Amino acid sequence: MMTSSRIVATLAVVCTMLSPGTALGQSKKVDWNIVNQEVLENFTSLIKIDSSNPPGNETEVAKRLQAILQKEGIESQLVGAEPNRLSLIARIKGDGSKKPILVLGHTDVVGVQKEKWTEDPFGAKLVDGFIWGRGTIDDKSVVTGALMSMILLKRNHVPLTRDVIFVAEAGEEGGSPNRTFGISYIVDHNYPDVDAEYCITEGGNFYSEKGKVGYQLVQVSEKEGRGVKLVANGIAGHGSMPRLDNSIVHLSAAVAKVGAWQPPMELTPVTKMFIDGMQKVTPPDEAVRYRDLSDPAKTQAAQDWFRANDIRMNSTIRTSISPNIIAGGFRSNVIPSEATATLDIRAIPGEDMAKILQSMKHLINDPEVKIVTPPKWPAETPSSSVDTELYKALTTIQAKDYPGAITIPGMSTGGTDMKPLRAHGQQCYGIGPETPKEDLVTHAMHSDNERIKETALYDFVRYEYDVVEAMAAKK
Numbered sequence: 001m002m003t004s005s006r007i008v009a010t011l012a013v014v015c016t017m018l019s020p021g022t023a024l025g026q027s028k029k030v031d032w033n034i035v036n037q038e039v040l041e042n043f044t045s046l047i048k049i050d051s052s053n054p055p056g057n058e059t060e061v062a063k064r065l066q067a068i069l070q071k072e073g074i075e076s077q078l079v080g081a082e083p084n085r086l087s088l089i090a091r092i093k094g095d096g097s098k099k100p101i102l103v104l105g106h107t108d109v110v111g112v113q114k115e116k117w118t119e120d121p122f123g124a125k126l127v128d129g130f131i132w133g134r135g136t137i138d139d140k141s142v143v144t145g146a147l148m149s150m151i152l153l154k155r156n157h158v159p160l161t162r163d164v165i166f167v168a169e170a171g172e173e174g175g176s177p178n179r180t181f182g183i184s185y186i187v188d189h190n191y192p193d194v195d196a197e198y199c200i201t202e203g204g205n206f207y208s209e210k211g212k213v214g215y216q217l218v219q220v221s222e223k224e225g226r227g228v229k230l231v232a233n234g235i236a237g238h239g240s241m242p243r244l245d246n247s248i249v250h251l252s253a254a255v256a257k258v259g260a261w262q263p264p265m266e267l268t269p270v271t272k273m274f275i276d277g278m279q280k281v282t283p284p285d286e287a288v289r290y291r292d293l294s295d296p297a298k299t300q301a302a303q304d305w306f307r308a309n310d311i312r313m314n315s316t317i318r319t320s321i322s323p324n325i326i327a328g329g330f331r332s333n334v335i336p337s338e339a340t341a342t343l344d345i346r347a348i349p350g351e352d353m354a355k356i357l358q359s360m361k362h363l364i365n366d367p368e369v370k371i372v373t374p375p376k377w378p379a380e381t382p383s384s385s386v387d388t389e390l391y392k393a394l395t396t397i398q399a400k401d402y403p404g405a406i407t408i409p410g411m412s413t414g415g416t417d418m419k420p421l422r423a424h425g426q427q428c429y430g431i432g433p434e435t436p437k438e439d440l441v442t443h444a445m446h447s448d449n450e451r452i453k454e455t456a457l458y459d460f461v462r463y464e465y466d467v468v469e470a471m472a473a474k475k
Contacts, residue, residue, distance in 0.1 A: 030152060030465075036458045038151075040131075042068060043144040043457060044124035046107075047133040053108035055084070056181075058170035061107040062088040065147060065168050072154050079190050080170060085181035088168040089193050092153055094160030094472060099197035101390070101471050102165045102426070103150075103464070105143035106172030106182075106202070106417065109135040116448040129454050130443075136452040138445035141433045142202045143168055144457070145464035152465055159474045167194055172417050183417040187424070196426055198390040198471065200464070203416050203430015206402060206456075209437040213405045215281045216398050218391070219430025221270040221383035221411040222419065223320075223346040226353055229372045230254050230364075232328075236337040245368065247339040248328045254369045255323045255341050261363055263319045263356055265303055266348045267293070270383055270411045271316055277408030293317065315413040319347045319356060346413055349380060381422040383411075388427050390471055397466045401459065431467075433460035 049060050059078070065088050066076050076090035087107075094100075112121040112134050119125045119132040126132075135141075150166045152158075171182030179188055186194055203219030232251035237243055267275070275294070279287040292302035306314045314320075321343055328339025347353060357371055364371075385391065386409050395407040418428035434456035435444060443451045 029156075030462075032458065032462055035148070035152070036461075039144060039148055039458060039461050040454075042147060043140065044131065046140045046143060047124035047131070047135055048122055050122045050134075051108050052111040052134070053171065053173040054111070056108050056170055057084055058107040058181075059084050059086040061143075062086050062168055062170070065107075065143075066090075068147065069150065069166075072151050074150055074154050076166075077193075079193075080182070080185050081180040085170045085176075087170045087182060087186060088166070089186070089190060090150060090166040091193070092150060092160065092164045094162040094164070095474075096163075098162035098472075100163035100165050100195070101468065102167060102194055102196035102199040102421070103146035103468060104167045104169065104199055104201035104417070104421075105146050106139045106170070107143060107168050108170055108173050109138065109140070110173050110446050113448065118449050121450070126454060130451040131454055131457065132449065132451045134450055136450050136457075137433065137435065138450070139172070139202045141452055141457055141460060142431075142464075145461045148461050149465045149468040153469065153472070158469065158472075160472045161474050162197070162472050164468060164472050165194055165196055169417065183420055187420045191424065194421075195424070196421075198388070199418065199421050199426045199428040200390070200394075200431055200467065201416070201418060201428065202432055203412055203418065204410070205432040206405070206434040206460070207437065208434050211436075213402045213434055215277065215405050216394075216402065216407045216431070217274075217410045218394055218407055219412045219416070219418075220386060220391070220409045221268070221349060222381075222415055223315075223411065223413055224349060224351070224377070224380050225415055226319075226345040226347045226351075226356075226377055227374070228343050228345060228357070230258070230341040230343065230369055231372050232339045232366075232369045234335070234337055234368065237335040239333040239335055243335055247336055247368070250366055250368045251326070251328065251339040251341055254364045254366055255326065257363050258321055258343065258360060259323050261321070261360075262307070262314075263321070263359070265293070265299070265317045266319070266351070267317060268349055268383075268411065270409055273386070274316070274408055274410040277406065277410075281406060281408070312413060315346065316411060319345065319351050320413065321345050321360075349383065349411075353377075378419075379423065381419050384418075384422065384427045384429055390427060390429060390467075393467050393470045394429060394431065397463060397470060401463045401466060431464070433457060 051058050051061050069076050078086040080086040121134040124133045146166050169183050176182045176184050204217045206213050206216045232247040234245035234247040275290045278290045289302050292298035324344045325342035329336040398407050443449050
């Protein structure tokens with residue numbers, strides 16, 4: 001039952017949201033002090049749903065979102081071939097003078113080890129100004145931002161030049177090998193429902209230190225997955241009679257060499273823009289390291305520093321190789337005839353993989369170890385442009401909502417679900433809420449004790465709404 005205070009709050013929301021004026025001024029017509037309570041209620045209700053992947057159970061989240069949208073008169077559909085792993089697609093129609101904008105978020109989260117958490121990972125408890133729970137950063141804050149954008153546009157009767165599409169997708173944390181759910185299913189079966197000129201989703205963040213936001217990282221590019229296997233073969237035998245051709249011994253030596261090797265540094269145009277931006281927002285002693293990367297006399301020392309102290313930046317400036325799985329043997333007293341290692345290779349866009357593999361073969365220098373590639377790697381997808389209406393809106397709205405900060409384009413070292421959308425020609429940009437520097441290791445995405453600052457949630461939801469409204473509202 002709706003309480004009297006809730007009725008008053010709801011009426012206040014309606015009364016304070018007037019018809020839109022200019023796009024950049026729309027947020028001033030929203031009483032965010034009232035709307036933020038609704039943001040908190042919707043956000044915490046999503047966190048309390050355990051959608052750990054595996055198994056996912058994203059349908060429960062999708063149905064919760066569908067019920068919220070239905071109350072606002074926004075129709076939606078649930079799609080997917082697996083009943084427990086459905087995604088939601090909703091749309092608010094514009095006048096069609098511009099192609100749609102897509103706001104995307106994923107409803108699954110990575111699993112938890114509850115015994116390692118200070119608070120219940122699905123309790124959404126507010127403690128000392130932070131909301132604790134799995135998915136608070138990755139990715140239910142972004143889902144909430146997209147949800148509230150839809151609600152406020154509809155509730156305000158904002159006239160639109162383009163359709164606004166909301167997708168809450170299953171299966172981002174691990175994907176769908178059989179393409180029966182998530183973004184792969186949507187692209188295969190429902191692409192006309194999500195076809196858009198622009199897309200915004202996770203992939204970036206605002207970064208703060210001591211309470212001050214310094215910059216926004218907008219993801220415009222990502223590395224390419226180019227995994228391979230190392231396979232060593234020998235002759236099986238009794239463990240009591242060691243062999244020189246023991247496959248595990250050969251494989252171990254090869255893995256050690258590959259693990260210590262770094263392909264040469266390659267600075268893409270996006271990475272160069274990122275390095276230039278970081279020189280503007282970091283203290284002088286840190287900025288010099290970014291600058292030294294381009295100085296032939298100092299670059300090696302700078303690269304060595306990043307390798308030892310900043311693994312994300314080290315991966316950003318080169319194709320990276322990480323041995324992640326080793327398999328071999330089935331009994332302690334049997335010498336195995338085969339041993340394998342799976343290498344997670346994240347290639348810089350435009351990387352010459354034939355050259356990388358040839359260098360790796362030369363490095364291993366063992367005829368008993370073969371490099372096995374898949375039959376075909378996915379096609380490389382283009383980076384999104386920083387010279388578009390949406391990227392300009394991201395920077396303009398950032399300057400208004402986060403004054404004193406700057407926006408920097410960047411490349412993610414991992415993959416996102418923007419890849420298949422970019423392959424269809426969509427200009428996609430990754431954004432995200434504020435992450436304090438002191439939370440980057442102990443409280444960030446995928447960590448035990450993941451959490452988000454309460455005010456950061458409100459600020460981000462407002463920012464995403466302002467961007468969507470600026471892109472879609474009639475001027």
